[in-house]
Amino acid sequence: MLKVKLRLCCALARIPPTDARFSSQWIKVSTSTTPENVNVEKLFVEKDVQKLLTDLTEIDLENKVFRPRRTSIQQRSHFALMTDERLEKTRERMREEARRFLQFVPVKEPRQESVQVLAKDAELQDFDTSKFVFTDITFDATDQDRTVVVREPDGTLRTANPEEHDRMNRTYYQKPNRPVNPPPLFSDPYLQNALDKDEHEFVLDWACWFYEPDDPSYIRLSQFIFDRINESSKFNVITSTRHFGPFAFYLALNDNIPRLLNYFGGLGRLADCANLVRLQKTVRPDWRVTIAQGDSDEKIVKDFVKQNARFRDEISDLNTFLNTGKLKLEVEQEHHAVRERVAPRFGFDKRRTRITSANIRGADGPLGELSEMYSVKVVKSEGSGEGAEGAEKKGGEGRGKGRWNRRNQKKSDDDKKE
Amino acid sequence: MRKLVIPKYYGRPSIGLALFGCTNRPFYHVCVFPDRALGRRYESNILEQVGTFDPLPNQKNEKLVALNFGRLKYWIGERNAHISVPVLELLGLSGLFPIHPKSFIRAKDNRQLIADQQLKIAAEAAEAEKIAEEQSSSSQPQ
Numbered sequence: 001m002l003k004v005k006l007r008l009c010c011a012l013a014r015i016p017p018t019d020a021r022f023s024s025q026w027i028k029v030s031t032s033t034t035p036e037n038v039n040v041e042k043l044f045v046e047k048d049v050q051k052l053l054t055d056l057t058e059i060d061l062e063n064k065v066f067r068p069r070r071t072s073i074q075q076r077s078h079f080a081l082m083t084d085e086r087l088e089k090t091r092e093r094m095r096e097e098a099r100r101f102l103q104f105v106p107v108k109e110p111r112q113e114s115v116q117v118l119a120k121d122a123e124l125q126d127f128d129t130s131k132f133v134f135t136d137i138t139f140d141a142t143d144q145d146r147t148v149v150v151r152e153p154d155g156t157l158r159t160a161n162p163e164e165h166d167r168m169n170r171t172y173y174q175k176p177n178r179p180v181n182p183p184p185l186f187s188d189p190y191l192q193n194a195l196d197k198d199e200h201e202f203v204l205d206w207a208c209w210f211y212e213p214d215d216p217s218y219i220r221l222s223q224f225i226f227d228r229i230n231e232s233s234k235f236n237v238i239t240s241t242r243h244f245g246p247f248a249f250y251l252a253l254n255d256n257i258p259r260l261l262n263y264f265g266g267l268g269r270l271a272d273c274a275n276l277v278r279l280q281k282t283v284r285p286d287w288r289v290t291i292a293q294g295d296s297d298e299k300i301v302k303d304f305v306k307q308n309a310r311f312r313d314e315i316s317d318l319n320t321f322l323n324t325g326k327l328k329l330e331v332e333q334e335h336h337a338v339r340e341r342v343a344p345r346f347g348f349d350k351r352r353t354r355i356t357s358a359n360i361r362g363a364d365g366p367l368g369e370l371s372e373m374y375s376v377k378v379v380k381s382e383g384s385g386e387g388a389e390g391a392e393k394k395g396g397e398g399r400g401k402g403r404w405n406r407r408n409q410k411k412s413d414d415d416k417k418e
Numbered sequence: 419m420r421k422l423v424i425p426k427y428y429g430r431p432s433i434g435l436a437l438f439g440c441t442n443r444p445f446y447h448v449c450v451f452p453d454r455a456l457g458r459r460y461e462s463n464i465l466e467q468v469g470t471f472d473p474l475p476n477q478k479n480e481k482l483v484a485l486n487f488g489r490l491k492y493w494i495g496e497r498n499a500h501i502s503v504p505v506l507e508l509l510g511l512s513g514l515f516p517i518h519p520k521s522f523i524r525a526k527d528n529r530q531l532i533a534d535q536q537l538k539i540a541a542e543a544a545e546a547e548k549i550a551e552e553q554s555s556s557s558q559p560q
Contacts, residue, residue, distance in 0.1 A: 118513060126532060127511075127525035130475040134512040137469065138488035147487075150480075151511045155525070172484055181477075 025110050025219055028254050043283060044107040044249055052279040053245040056272055057102055061091075064240035065098040104245035105208050110216035111162045124155030133160065135168045143169045143212075162215060178210055186210075186221055195228055200237045208243075226250050235263045252280040258311035261304075265318025266328030273318065274300040298322070425463050429453030433493060434502035435471060436464065446471040448485065448505060450493050468493070471508060483508055490514075 024040040043049060059065065082090065136147040148160035148168050160168065170180045184190045185203060194203050204225060211218035226247050229238055238244050251257050257280055264272040274297035281291055289307050291300055302322060305315065312319075317328045326334075359365045361376045432451050439445035448469035452460045469485040476482065485508070493499040501509070503520060510517040 121517060123522055124517060124525050126528040127521050128481070128528075130479040130481050132508075132511050133480045133482050134508075135482070135484045137484045137486050139486070140488070149513060151513075157511075157513050168482075171482065 025216075026107065026223075026250060026253055040253065041106075041108055043253075044246075046282075049249070049279065049282055050104075050245075052275050052282065053104065053248055055275050056248050056279070057244045058240050058272075059095060059098050059102065060240040061094055061098055065101055066094065102240070102242050102244075105204075105222075105242055106213045107246050107249060108214035108219075110219050111212075111214050113161055113216060115161050116159045117156055118149065118159065119157040121155040121157075126153060127155065128153055133164065133168060135172055137172055143173065163217070166212060166215060177206070182210065182217070186217075191224075195225065198234065198237050200225055200229060200234070201241050201243070204238075204241075204243045222246070223250065230256060230259055233259050233263065235260060248276065248279065249283070252276070252283045255280070255284060258308070258314040261301075262315045262317045265301075265315065265321045268321055268327045270297050270301060270321075273297070277301060277304045423456070425452035425456055425460050426465050429455055430500055431465055431493060431497055432500040432502065433468070433490070433505050435504050444473050446473065448508075450499060454500075466493070483512065485509075485512060485514075487514065 024038060026040045027038070131153060132151040134149050134151070141147070146165070146169065148165045149157060150160050150164065151157050167180060170178055183206075185194060186207060191203065194200075204222060207218055207221050211221075222243070229235065229247065230251060238247055248257075248260065251260055257276055261273055261276055264270075264276065277300050278291060281289070289303075291303075295303075301318070305311075305319065305322070317331075320326055320328075320331060357378070360378060361371060363369055363371055365371060365376070367374065367376065430453055432454060434449060434451060435446040436449045437444060438447045447464075447467050448471060449467050450465040452463055452465060466489060468489045469483065471484075472482045474481070490509075494501065503518065506515065507518045507521050509515040510521055
């Protein structure tokens with residue numbers, strides 16, 4: 001009993017006083033004008049904020065949550081013949097499971113970097129050339145409340161800072177894929193490479209496993225990645241993952257939502273746009289621009305666009321959707337079609353280039369300008385119909401049989417030479 | 419004739435460092451050994467391992483010590499274990515015990531050593547300067 005009480009006292013002592021915290025690490029001072037003393041942790045777990053974030057995180061079962069991914073578990077895809085009813089039930093079950101997978105990473109304030117000096121022994125100066133780190137490996141100490149103290153070479157005894165504390169946890173309590181020192185992926189040249197390859201989710205997942213959510217370096221890393229996603233407008237790498245909630249929350253907190261709004265608008269998801277605006281107004285309440293009780297989604301978004309005319313350039317897709325009802329994809333296709341009509345190349349759509357008996361020898365064919373230097377022979381291969389007619393086939397088709405075909409072709413060429 | 423006892427429950431155990439490394443790589447376990455009265459024969463019957471000590475500093479110049487304070491308190495408080503001096507020093511540095519006199523002596527010796535070295539370096543530097551001055555003064559009049 002006494003032990004439990006003591007542990008409780010320790011836990012209470014560890015919680016930093018909320019009043020002393022003026023500004024949050026999650027608010028970038030340069031970009032925002034929010035009131036200073038906002039408790040971000042509390043705000044994130046509020047019920048309406050969580051509801052909005054959950055609604056914003058669409059559940060994409062096939063392409064995101066249950067897509068093939070690199071794991072150590074070997075699994076085969078499973079096929080089953082089902083009735084409609086059972087199919088619907090299975091889908092619902094998978095959606096339930098996906099909801100569990102998509103549980104948000106908590107948004108926490110970083111732990112305090114300052115250390116507490118426990119004792120100073122000037123007599124002990126230079127007792128050794130290196131620091132001594134003492135870790136308590138008592139069975140019932142958890143990773144959070146473990147005592148780690150450091151004896152400096154100058155004789156000071158102090159508590160460990162968050163970095164040392166977590167490193168000791170990682171040293172003495174190993175877990176798979178959690179090395180003692182942070183992997184190079186989290187520092188710059190490699191991080192940049194990974195982000196260029198759209199591996200944002202992988203990096204964030206690993207960081208979430210490697211660090212504690214209230215580790216200062218985790219918060220720095222995740223904010224860096226969030227900023228990169230927002231700058232490059234690559235929102236599809238993070239939608240429908242467990243990091244989307246914190247991401248949207250971070251953007252809303254920093255008054256930085258227009259690009260995400262534009263992304264949703266380009267996809268024609270008006271309800272999500274409205275939810276995002278609602279989220280921002282919940283997170284940064286402003287009495288001048290509030291949402292009335294009965295406002296429709298469209299009115300909310302239109303009001304936001306009107307109030308924030310300074311973002312006009314960044315939300316062009318959303319504006320197009322609001323005014324004409326056209327999605328980004330449709331608009332792009334139209335543009336493409338117009339360009340084709342203005343400057344038709346070779347008289348047909350270039351994307352659907354076909355290799356026919358007419359163009360296979362010419363400069364329009366697969367060889368292009370090289371066709372002047374080489375003479376093209378058309379060889380009948382197995383399975384494809386008659387010579388000249390059979391040569392007419394789509395560019396992408398028969399890619400699987402390429403090697404076989406090539407070998408055949410070579411052989412027949414040799415035959416001809418002989 | 420040897421007594422038939424269970425070493426774990428007999429007499430006064432002792433806590434000490436047991437060398438567990440390999441060639442050129444010392445690594446110690448902080449272990450609880452059975453009563454000395456049982457003889458050398460029972461020294462290898464380690465009752466419990468209560469920690470580790472890595473005497474080689476790591477990349478960040480730290481020597482890592484892990485101690486199971488809960489079990490240490492049991493062995494020291496309830497079983498009145500005898501503690502060897504190296505372990506006493508570690509416990510003193512960790513803040514559980516008062517600092518062991520030997521740590522102070524070592525610190526003093528080290529400080530003395532450093533001071534001597536600095537004196538030596540200073541003397542050498544002064545000598546080198548003197549020689550340089552002499553050379554320059556002897557070369558100028560010519």
